[in-house]
């Protein structure tokens with residue numbers, strides 16, 4: 607994985623990424639809706655180790671000019687070989703500048719245009735407005751609203767389910783690029 611956009615670089619994780627990853631994954635505001643919850647430094651190290659090789663599912667997003675790691679994109683097989691799931695976790699110091707949308711759009715372009723995937727999905731809790739705004743900004747449609755489907759301690763979370771098909775990407779690329 608080595609994808610460049612106007613402002614960003616998406617690559618494989620390296621050992622040197624630990625402190626930057628630990629900084630935001632240890633923040634409860636960031637990890638509130640992430641199933642694993644906040645990371646210890648040990649968990650951040652394991653996360654990087656698991657995502658350095660060929661089986662990587664998470665990819666760091668780097669500010670190209672400044673060489674700063676600002677978050678990561680999740681991109682993994684979902685149903686079969688041609689359906690993928692995408693997700694995003696970023697450092698709050700860099701929110702609302704369009705970085706997650708820019709990175710996610712580049713992953714859709716890679717998935718549909720290079721890998722010839724059929725469908726890419728994403729999910730989030732309805733309270734997580736920034737996350738579903740990213741989904742909508744990159745051209746995904748809301749397909750489902752699952753009520754109380756995810757156990758979270760003593761309560762249940764609802765979940766929005768979004769998707770985009772290859773044919774939708776192809777017909778919309780001029781609009782959302």
Ligand SMILES: CC(C)(COP(=O)(O)OP(=O)(O)OC[C@H]1O[C@@H](n2cnc3c(N)ncnc32)[C@H](O)[C@@H]1OP(=O)(O)O)[C@@H](O)C(=O)NCCC(=O)NCCS
Nearest residue numbers: 636694695696701702703704705706707730735736737739
């Ligand atoms: C979701 C996340 C990756 C978005 O990162 P980001 O780089 O700020 O995203 P972008 O700047 O590309 O887009 C965010 C959009 O949400 C909008 N937004 C943010 N907070 C908002 C709010 N409270 N109400 C309405 N819109 C809001 C922004 O205005 C922006 O939309 P716009 O460009 O139309 O103005 C980031 O918030 C994050 O890491 N959250 C914690 C981890 C997480 O929950 N991940 C998703 C799990 S499903």
